[in-house]
Amino acid sequence: MSAVFHFCESNGVGESETQDISNINMGSNDSPNLNTTTYPITRGDASFEKYIRALFTGTWTDITNMKFWKSAGAYVTGESCKAAANAVYTQPSQTPNADSDVPTVEGSALAINSAEGENHIEYGASGVSGYSGYIRLQLQTTGSTPAGAVNQKQFVFQFDEV
């Protein structure tokens, strides 16, 4: 009953995965842990999409109630962060997508499934990979977004384990 949690990000056309990412900086490049000074987002543009997901290793009985939301970080004018739950991985794009705004409270959090589409991850069950579904994130700006760095954002991935 002790699952080990890993935050993973996938990038590229062939899906290269990085486990245990240290941040989800969003910028003008499709890469994990990117430096926003090196890859800033031009005002009016969007960031490259981020495809992140959880991976559970170790042992447990069941993982349930997986949720994702933005917990901190105020937007500046014209800025928004879009999100989709249980997305299908495709090569990340910088074209603005039509996803919804990322929820900002637990009560309306995105419900995350397993990679196999179940609402829980049962240890050792047939065909279970230990991955959650993908969460797709994208930061979008408009021409009215002020120049300079935007505020830092904080996101929560929550789950119950037995």
Next chain:
Amino acid sequence: MDNTMDIKLNSENNPMISLSFTWVAIFSDNTKIEQFENGIENKFQLVKDKFDKLAYFNLTDKKGHMFTIDLINGRIGYNYLLLPYLEKTNKQNVRLIFFRRHRVEIGTQDLKEKFHKITYHLGFQYLKDGKNQKIILQIDEQGNWVLGDN
């Protein structure tokens, strides 16, 4: 000849590292299952397989905190004392609630130590006047707790 075996325990293969509390399940047939027996972890699934016979469920840590769920009478004990807040009426169909809630935070800036908070949720649900009621303790990793119901 050296027959010693070098076992390197880490967070992947030594689950006790990440657990502040461990459980013991005691059944009405006088059997019990401990989460760790002889260094081997028993999965909670073994308890679920005998849920209908589960009588007591204890959660303990190394600091001396012990929480007990009495599923026969619908009571909660803390360090061998019954919590006085619960009504003592007969409760029907008392069933254990137990899980660990993980809250993992990540941001758009490097975090030297990623925030990962764990709370243990322990209690029971029962039927009262045909309605399901829940009484749950939320216990942090230091053993501080709050009691809630709905």
